[in-house]
Amino acid sequence: MANRVFIKTSIIVALFAVTFALVGCDQKADLYVAPDGNDAWSGKLSAPNAAKTDGPLASLARARDVVREIRRSGNVTKPITVDIRGGFYTLAEPFKLSPEDSGAKDVPVIYTAHRDETPVFSGGKRITGWKKGNGSLWQAEIPEVKAGKWYFHQLFVNGERRTRARMPNEGYLRTVGPLEKYGKDRKDPSFSKNEAIRKGFKFREGDLKSSWRNLGDANVFLYHSWTTSMHWFDRIDEGQGAAHFVNRSGWPIAYWEADQRYHVENIREALDSPGEWYLDRTTGLLEYSPLPGEDLNKLEVVAPVLSQLLLVEGDWANGKFVRDVILHGLSFRHADWDFADKTKTVDGQSFVFLPGAVHVRGAERVVLDSCEIANAGTYAIALEDGCKSNIIRKCHIHDLGGGGIRIGEFVRQKTAAKTSNTTGMAVPELSLDGTGTRDTGHNVVDNCFIHDGGHVFAAGVGVIIGHSAYNEITHNEICDFYYSSVSVGWVWGFGASAAHHNLVAYNHLHHIGWGMLSDMGGVYTLGPSPGTVVAHNYIHHVNSYSYGGWGLYTDEGSSEIVLEDNIVHDTKDGCFHQHYGRANILRNNILAFSRETQIRRSREDVTNSMIVVRNIVYCDNDNMLSRVWKNGDYLVNSNLYWTTCKSEPFFDGRDWEEWRATSGQDKDSLIADPLFADPVKRDFRLKSGSPAGKIGFRPIELSGIGLYGDSVWVALPGKVKRPEFNLPLTAKPKLTSFAEDFETTPKREKTANADTLGENVDATIRVVDDVAASGKHSLRFVDAPGLSAAHNPMLQYKPRLIKGVACVSFDIRPGPGAILSHEWRDAANPYKTGPSLCVEANGDVKADGKKLTSVPQEKWSHIEISCGLGEQSSCSWDLAVTPAGGEPQKFEKLAVRSRDFKRLQWLGFVSGATNTVTFHLDNIKLGVVAEEK
Secondary structure, eight states: OHHHHHHHHHHHHHTTHHHHHHHTSOOOOSEEEOTTOOTTSOSOSSSOOTTSSSOOBSOHHHHHHHHHHHHHTSOOOSOEEEEEOSEEEEOSSOEEEOGGGOOOSSSOEEEEEOTTOOEEEESEEEOOOOEEOSTTOEEEEOHHHHTTSOOOSOOEETTEEOEEOEESSSSOEEEEEESSOOOSSTTSHHHHSOGGGGSEEEEOTTSOOTTOTTGGGOEEEEEOSSOEEEEEEEEEETTTTEEEESSOOSSOTTSSOTTOEEEEESOGGGOOSTTEEEEOTTTOEEEEOOOTTOOGGGSOEEEEOOSOSEEEEOBGGGTBOEEEEEEESOEEEOOOOOOSOTTSOEEOGGGTTSOEEEEEESEEEEEEESOEEEEESSEEEEEESSOBSOEEESOEEEEESSOSEEESBOOOOBOSOTTOSOOBOSSTTOOSSSOSTTOEEOOEEESOEEESOOSSSTTOOSEEEOBEESOEEESOEEEEESSOSEEEOOOSSSSOOSOOSOEEESOEEEEEOTTTSOSEEEEEEOSEEEEEEEESOEEEEEOOSSSOEEEEEEOTTEEEEEEESOEEEEESSEEEEESSEESEEEESOEEEOOSSOSEEEOOSSSOOOEEEESOEEEESSSEEEEEOOOSOOEEEESOEEEEOSSSOOEETTBOHHHHHHHHOOOTTOEESOOOEEEGGGTEEEEOTTOGGGGGTOOOOOSTTSSOOSSHHHHHGGGGOOOOOOOOOOOOOOOBSOEEEOOTTSOTTOOOSSSEEESOOSSOEEEEESSOOSSSSOEEEEEOOTTOSSTTOSEEEEOBOBOSEEEEEEEEEEEOTTOOEEEEEEOSOSSOOEEEEEEEOTTSEEEETTEEEEEOOTTSOEEEEEEEEEGGGOOSEEEEEEEOTTSOOEEEEEEEOSSTTOOOBOEEEEEEOOSSSOEEEEEEEEEEEESSOO
16 A cells, blocks of 8 residues: 555656755756845846846746746756745735746746745735724724725734634524524425525524624624535514525525524624724724734734635646646745625535635646645635646645635536436536546645634535545645545435545544534545545544534445545544445454444445445444444454443444344454553554454554654644544443432433433423422423424433333323323334323323323323333333322233334433423333343
8 A cells, every 4th residue: 555655646756856856956046036036137146236236036927927938948958947035925916827837747847945945925915003992902094995995804913813703702603593484305395495594594682783883794604514604694683583694505594403503703893802803894994802912013914915826727628738837835825715796605515616725727747845825715725627647745734714625626416316327427528537638637635734724614624526536645634624634526426426546545634523513524435436545544533513523434425435444533423434335345444432333334225335344443332333234235244343331332233142143244253352552542553462363454553644754844733732622422331221310410400311402491301309209309391382393302311222121110290281202212214113102281191192091280190111122022012100199000012113113222201292381200210120021
């Protein structure tokens, strides 16, 4: 594998060997550029002469034009080198390279930093003239803004991003719901044809104000699942509690969450915290609240003027490419984001429609080496429209509004169904083999430090490959994004894909998600991708907001991908997740310490084949494999499993013996301690005597992963200061028994052993001390009108009982009009239901819609349920109801809802009313009775 990584890189770099030799020596350059230069001079001197009549040039643009003149002379036999002195260069417009600026294969054109100096090319303007304003604020008047010639959305102080005035200062506000109700079935006209559900929301009183200054400049950021959307206000109706947008979101409001998260930026009234700023378009006044210790007269404050800094513009349609150009040691900073048309949607997976601050089209053998791209508002770099055999090497890419690098085209494929094999290409000029004129491929991103992204467009990705093949993403360190580190492919399903034979290897990918977005991966893939290899990556600390914090993630249709020799640890939801796909191979990986499950397979209604072999799966809970492992469309074997918890490990809800007996899998696998050197400190080297050799496992070395080169460069990631990264606690081993009397739980708290869902300010499930069946405490359910679903609020336990006769008992005190539904389920998809009963609003106790007995209101009654599981399942259950002050009433052999219900993995108590009612539960118990049913 190591040889594979460097094959392509070595071939391309060989073309420029002489170039890099020139860059590293003191050989005289052909041209010089310096901050004290003059574009009227020759550029042949490195510094102005004594008479100030000649010297270096002042701009890259003039140097480029002189290089054109040299090349037009026709007598070029060696590389042309432009030496650029360190300093601050203000770009009046993006630096552009076109086909006439090309070098040749062995004689490239080189734009290089002077030895040990850093030229900074800024798309911004320094802000000066600061004066003391009201309170702690500082102010600067900007005439160009007042005149309508300039407006900016970002501000940088000493190279660091500052925050546009926002509310709340941290965290989120919450919507009340969409402007109009709709059905979540996408075929429902209320979903597909109702613009109102995407162009505003209902808000809580006091959260938004119609009186805000310059309301049209404010931005609302809505958090969906794996995307955010940005909006401009059309109006705010405080009387109706309704906010209306100019532009629509991709997802309907409240689709993913009833009280959806959002925040508002660029509000003068929100300028209340150190580090925040606000720009008034009408007055041209910039206000800034400095951080402690800042003196703005001693700091460099820069606001961006340009949204792009470097444009490499070939003409792929006519076969005219920019070729053989190298940019070395240059820093490009201060690029804004902007949308001229505020009616357009600003929402989408990975925000791939964003441009790059460095945008490359129609380029071949163009190299960015040892460059910096920072303080950008969108993606740092974009390669598209016929970009082939380009190299991005040893670049420091950071402080980004969006993502790091995007490669290829990103138009969605047109397909009738995700299972179709015959979808047409969305971009007609692209070919499947990567040889077409417009195809982008054979590019290398190597030894780059890419971090600190998603500040504006949170779904930006570290490196993303769309419709593009034969690219290599190697030896990079990518971290501190709110979505995925690396993403490959752009086809949802099994349709024809131009993304194949890509290599993602030897990368260090970590600290992503940060609990902000969902459905992400350290490495995320989409669609068929034959020949693609994901290998020798070190992935850790992946945390999603809700579901989907995965290490390796083969999403919809991912096929023919090899994932091997990776180390993945400390993820929220799983080290590996396959949504659905074909013939993927998960081999020789270490998968450890996911907080939920270790390996997940999500669907069986479509093809979902995979091979899972020679992996070490290690955890501190009991959940090895989860979701759906029923149809046998997979091979799982020769793996080594171990858990440090006291519970035995489970595989799709089955213990080791049942899993192997019923699935036919893991016949050569072992449950044994792999003897890691120090798993608590995440040292996964194998000690002598490890049983890993028995499954054919090859040790994985970390020494070749991540950045390489000089010590200063390699040490750079260690200087990043980040806040504490908080993953949730490891999921507890599933309960096999419990007894809750709530006596040790403080009042107004939730119960510790169960999840409480669907609460809001009015609807709650909390411990109280004013009434109890025994002792002093009980659990009170309070229902309310207007909830997002009739089954809210809900209490759910997640036990794991797979054999014997299970017994659940509890005391209930129904209030007038209260409705309680109680149900047992397994964890299948779709789930199977066992015992199910309802206590109606009038106290009737029903099963399968039939009244069995009744219990009095506002008095304690006792209910006991028993049901056989596993081999003792009889498709029936028994019920005993003891009304307050009465004798037990027994009902035997009641039919379960699903005849093949055999496992208890979900236990729910649901308040089914739609008005304000209460009921209490106490002494909830679960256990297995000794006698057989």
